[in-house]
Amino acid sequence: MLIDLTDAEPATSGGKAAALARLLRAGMPVPPGFVVPSTAYQRTDEGLPAELIDEIAQALPRIGDGHLAVRSSATSEDTTHATAAGQHDTFLGVRGPDQVADAVRRCWLSLWSARAVEYRRRRGDTRSPSVAVLVQRLVDADVAGVLFTGDDTRIEASWGLGASVVSGHVTPDSWTLTGGEITRRSLGTKKTRVDRTVTREVARADRERFCLTDDELTRLAQLGRQAADLLGGPQDVEWAIAGSRIWLLQSRPVTSALPPAPTAGGDGGEALTGTPGSPGRATGPVRVVRGPADFARVRPGDVLVCRTTDPAWTPLFGVVAAVVTEIGGLLSHAAIVAREQGLPAVLAVRDATTALPDGVPVEVDGSSGRVVPAHRPY
Template sequence: MTVVPLADAGPTCGGKAHGLAVLMRAGLPVPDGFVVVDPADDPAEIAAHLGRLRGPAVAVRSSGLAEDSAAASFAGQLETVLGARSPAEVLTAIRRCAASAGSDRVRGYRSRLGLDDEDAVSVIVQELVAADRAGVLFTRDPRTGADAVVINASWGLGESVVSGAVAPDEAVVTAPADTVRVVVGAKQTRLDLTADGLARTPVPPTDRTRPCLTPDEVHRLVALGRRCAELAGRPQDVEWAIDGDRIWLLQSRPITTLGGPVGRALASPLVTGAPGGSGRATGPARLVRSVDDFARVQPGDVLVCRTTDPAWTPLFRLAAAVVTESGGVLSHAAIVAREFGLPAVVGADQAMAKLTDGTPITVDGFAGTITEGSH
């Protein structure tokens, strides 16, 4: 087993690890960790490296050579394990992350993007930030390509944002004047690190209706995001977390797709949501409530669901467009939809109730609308 301190990770440690190492060497706030380059069963070595980290729990994440690259984000495709504590738990998590590189969904993702198979990946073990607020930041607007920083944020750990489990707050900071526009999302639940592990709980009503970031925190995040982009030399997709008053950077990778100018919006939408980008498409609405409905999805259908997880990626290879009731424009589902060239509307409240299975609909991923019929 070869183990490399995260700050020393080079390109051979995979895209995610190398990206974080660049930030660490530049003095940016990144939780400490290490990279297991060739995972093997060595509990004693894992225990020794864990002993050098702070905090009660770690995040275990994959770092493949093609992952987090300019061509492919692999957003949510490989396994991530949050909250592992003991050496045995961490070793199990490392095996799980490494094995996920050979999963059917990862092979399907690679096939869709024309990438060769890669079964061996490095694995990052990193201090888990017990976040009060967390989310994702893009240093360019992925929907339009505009020179604007887009932030999706919610309470607790960032898993709620990237998985699309909640409708997050969205802050858009537009250059050159850095004008700020904030849309408050519902933020229905939160995921937190507790003494007993991870716990998902309802967000109190008063916290659902107020922004989870202060104006100062928005501007601090923008500054950090722009510094990440400066170091990388290209627009970046940054995951971040706030613990108390401190902002931590958890990821910095290239933005893989940027949209273009927004066209004319269609009139009289049945449902509206957040525009996910990638144009406009028409097809029969296919309401999918669980994996039991997967077999009903046919090529050219519009996938309509409450939210998605990585296991649903094979459906993206069939769908003409994607509509989710929850999630934001920077969620993993939205990122993968843009990479696949699929129009997407996320955070489309009541879409499952308002749309009828089998009815032709048009999804406008630029405007964030779903209209009846073809256009």
């Protein structure tokens, strides 16, 4: 029943696995793995059938007996129209057939999480969903992140696994490359890192230096262009570096244009500035949300102001007028979903949850990265 990753196709293995299979067949650096196909999917709270667990146990030695990444690959995600970024579950640091089987079951169940159901509803997707599950060797990354290809290549990165970057739990280092040349760089805060299943503090010296060299940036941009040429359009690529080797972990179409890179220059008066995350303007009262316990306070038209967001907060995106965060990057899952839904967003606004009083009306410009009191003109 299991499918070697090299042989994955969209109909049985979902968009994520199928794109990685194309990269593998072209000789690009993708960690080995296999797919539990969508035909094995069962909507149940029970465990996997014994015969499937036995097959997983036989397949694991072929991809390595170390730690693994178990990731959803739904038939409706990573398409040219919708990424479903972060809407289904991923499990890192998994070991052995029993843990893999449990992670596969939990990936199946995540298809029916509140965030995934709301994401499909917002997109008007009424098809019956199904999901394959991708099992790969986990890359113990020294540094990892995301790149977007296009007229420019935009790269964001932080120390450790890329979970910190895609979840928006750090403000990553960021770069823009144009024509192969580095035209912009911005130092992030990078206060924490994830290694397998452990989150820990980053040493101050590493916070205050860039996590990628110019040579690594050039190599990443080249791999991104190769992926885009192979897959037929601009790509959103997750990657990791272990030692000196770059691995490609995911490649999917870019579904929404990025805002322009912010330009240097100060803003006076009462304006707060951050990273333009999703273009557009919106006005509404500030609603400071510090966790799920505050969700009930959010009303239609509010401006969501928070430390960061994670995929579980996606249902709020169908209610609020705009999003402002204190940390996070342009290429995080939350920013991608905001752009797909046309929701203005400004990221990495320092002290936003204290500088913006609850209930005060503000105007959010997701194209310029500015947040100002609503009575002030732009």
